[in-house]
Amino acid sequence: xxxxxxxxxxxxxRDANNAPHGGKxxxxxxxxxxxxxxxxxxxxxxxxxTMKQPRKQRSDAGKTALSKEEAMMIxxxxxxxxxxxxxxxxSYEQAIEVLRVNGKIRAERLDESTGEIKPLSxxxxxxxxxxxxxxxxLLNAPAPAVRLSSKHPNHVWQIDASLCVxxxxxxxxxxxxxxxxxxxxxxxADQFYKNKPANLKRIENERVWRYAITDHTSGTIYVxxxxxxxxGENITNCFINAMLKRGNNDPFHGVPAMVxxxxxxxxxxxxxxxxxxxxxxxxxxxxxxxxxxxxxxxxANNLIERxxxxxxxxxxxxxxxxxxEVAWQWMRNFNWFEVHSRHNxxxxxxxxxxxxxxxxxxxxxxxxxxxxxSKPESRKVSTYLTVSFMGQEFDVSHIPQxxxxxxxxxxxxxxxxxxxQVISKDAEGNEVFYVLEPIAKNEFGFAENAVPIGEAYSxxxxxxxxxxxxxxxxxxxxADTLEQAKTAxxxxxxxxxxxxxxxxxxxxxxxxxxxxxxxTEVEVKNTKVVFELMPVFEAALKHIKPRLEAAxxxxxxxxxxxxxxxxxxGIDNDEAVFDGIANTMQGTKAVPLKAVGGVK
Numbered sequence: 001x002x003x004x005x006x007x008x009x010x011x012x013x014r015d016a017n018n019a020p021h022g023g024k025x026x027x028x029x030x031x032x033x034x035x036x037x038x039x040x041x042x043x044x045x046x047x048x049x050t051m052k053q054p055r056k057q058r059s060d061a062g063k064t065a066l067s068k069e070e071a072m073m074i075x076x077x078x079x080x081x082x083x084x085x086x087x088x089x090x091s092y093e094q095a096i097e098v099l100r101v102n103g104k105i106r107a108e109r110l111d112e113s114t115g116e117i118k119p120l121s122x123x124x125x126x127x128x129x130x131x132x133x134x135x136x137x138l139l140n141a142p143a144p145a146v147r148l149s150s151k152h153p154n155h156v157w158q159i160d161a162s163l164c165v166x167x168x169x170x171x172x173x174x175x176x177x178x179x180x181x182x183x184x185x186x187x188x189a190d191q192f193y194k195n196k197p198a199n200l201k202r203i204e205n206e207r208v209w210r211y212a213i214t215d216h217t218s219g220t221i222y223v224x225x226x227x228x229x230x231x232g233e234n235i236t237n238c239f240i241n242a243m244l245k246r247g248n249n250d251p252f253h254g255v256p257a258m259v260x261x262x263x264x265x266x267x268x269x270x271x272x273x274x275x276x277x278x279x280x281x282x283x284x285x286x287x288x289x290x291x292x293x294x295x296x297x298x299x300a301n302n303l304i305e306r307x308x309x310x311x312x313x314x315x316x317x318x319x320x321x322x323x324x325e326v327a328w329q330w331m332r333n334f335n336w337f338e339v340h341s342r343h344n345x346x347x348x349x350x351x352x353x354x355x356x357x358x359x360x361x362x363x364x365x366x367x368x369x370x371x372x373x374s375k376p377e378s379r380k381v382s383t384y385l386t387v388s389f390m391g392q393e394f395d396v397s398h399i400p401q402x403x404x405x406x407x408x409x410x411x412x413x414x415x416x417x418x419x420x421q422v423i424s425k426d427a428e429g430n431e432v433f434y435v436l437e438p439i440a441k442n443e444f445g446f447a448e449n450a451v452p453i454g455e456a457y458s459x460x461x462x463x464x465x466x467x468x469x470x471x472x473x474x475x476x477x478x479a480d481t482l483e484q485a486k487t488a489x490x491x492x493x494x495x496x497x498x499x500x501x502x503x504x505x506x507x508x509x510x511x512x513x514x515x516x517x518x519x520t521e522v523e524v525k526n527t528k529v530v531f532e533l534m535p536v537f538e539a540a541l542k543h544i545k546p547r548l549e550a551a552x553x554x555x556x557x558x559x560x561x562x563x564x565x566x567x568x569x570g571i572d573n574d575e576a577v578f579d580g581i582a583n584t585m586q587g588t589k590a591v592p593l594k595a596v597g598g599v600k
Contacts, residue, residue: 005035008031008035009050012031013046028042066129070107071134073099080495081095093122097505101505109124151217152353154217156216156259157242158216159213159297160211161209161211163210208226208320208323211223218345220350220351222242225320235272245361258284259282261283261285262286263286268285277423279362308327335347335348335351377389377410378409379408381404419435419437421433422436534570545559547582
């Protein structure tokens with residue numbers, strides 16, 4: 001658009017705004033003729049260069065007749081029917097109808113022109129819910145992301161295992177005993193695509209897994225490759241190797257204060273957890289479906305795949321050890337020379353700012369492996385507020401809210417061999433470690449802090465009862481505190497105390513009576529029910545004799561003979577038949593008939 005055209009369009013827009021009622025079209029027609037364009041093109045160009053007058057806001061904008069309490073009731077009903085996958089199975093219309101029928105909401109407005117009370121429409125109620133911030137979409141939106149920081153190098157490590165989708169390491173022997181030494185192999189798409197699962201099954205133990213560990217503060221990356229699968233042994237060995245000092249050209253080492261892992265069975269298993277507990281390392285297990293929590297190590301996996309693994313196609317790697325040597329060489333160069341965008345330092349350069357107090361080191365790999373396979377042991381607190389562990393007695397009176405008879409989990413203390421440590425949990429469920437000092441004994445075996453008899457008297461402070469008053473979901477459970485709501489949930493209590501009947505509208509509905517014309521009668525043919533025949537002797541003893549005796553008739557051999565003559569083939573196994581025979585025999589002398597046999 002040139003300057004002349006722009007000036008013309010501005011003039012046309014000004015003339016159209018100043019034109020009297022009904023005069024705009026003439027202005028537009030003249031402009032189209034002058035510029036040689038259609039009216040649609042003119043209007044589009046005018047919209048680009050002129051400013052529209054803002055639309056006048058309604059006087060009742062932002063106002064609603066739906067109260068906040070009714071809006072919360074509707075939102076609560078919808079939340080109760082929300083599935084875990086976020087699917088809302090009850091519609092707004094259904095929820096509003098159910099609540100109205102049960103008298104929980106009115107959701108009405110006053111028509112000022114007629115003075116009539118009218119129900120609010122569903123669309124008006126939905127707008128009101130959005131205005132109150134109670135719309136289902138808003139309530140179930142993901143929580144806002146929070147930026148995470150760490151305090152210093154080795155404060156937080158992030159660990160993640162990833163299957164190398166392109167490679168497997170083929171060494172060993174085949175089924176005939178022939179030695180195979182093909183080294184690192186590329187998984188070609190034509191051999192290992194999804195429709196050939198047998199090929200994947202064949203190499204599942206040869207597939208290469210990558211463990212990436214990052215220091216959150218400096219961004220330092222440690223990488224190690226393993227075979228087989230993601231397991232407790234593999235993550236533990238990689239964690240131990242990352243903590244050990246490897247040389248001055250690879251300074252990253254030491255014990256972190258915390259590690260962040262995914263909620264996999266290997267990461268939360270006993271082997272890895274035992275080692276972390278013994279070292280006093282807090283394990284932060286991220287919630288499922290929350291990759292943002294450890295995005296740094298996810299990005300590290302991406303860097304390793306693009307910057308290192310992309311070159312493996314051009315070299316021959318004979319073994320897992322050779323693969324790790326090449327990977328560590330790349331890792332050291334990357335950490336020394338690549339500048340991190342957050343702190344504008346190299347990764348090793350940032351990590352080297354760690355202080356003496358922050359760097360906790362271990363050097364005994366065998367001890368670490370033993371700690372990984374030695375689980376914490378439970379000990380019961382004695383009346384003296386002590387526990388026995390590793391052949392010694394330890395004082396636990398300094399642990400908050402400790403009680404006699406309580407069971408504690410104890411483990412070895414790596415940093416102080418003579419001490420032990422208690423593994424406990426705080427109010428938020430986080431693991432807390434308490435160091436226990438051994439109780440010194442005198443030559444007679446008495447504790448040195450024991451009170452001599454007759455010289456003094458002291459007692460431990462009262463142990464506080466562990467009480468936890470929780471708040472509860474007030475509206476949905478009809479409770480005043482969240483603790484009552486939690487109890488109601490455990491007892492499977494109905495929402496709103498069972499006061500809402502979702503089918504009350506069905507009970508109150510007046511169904512119409514349909515006028516149906518006379519139909520055609522269906523002819524039903526006579527059917528005969530055939531019963532299985534029971535032998536005469538069995539029928540007599542089980543069914544007929546008891547009936548006669550109940551009626552005061554003495555059973556004789558003549559009665560049996562009478563039955564055998566009339567029912568030689570057997571008697572229908574039917575209670576009505578037995579009743580009829582018994583009634584007949586009561587009115588007869590029961591003399592055998594000579595001419596009748598087997599006929600009913």
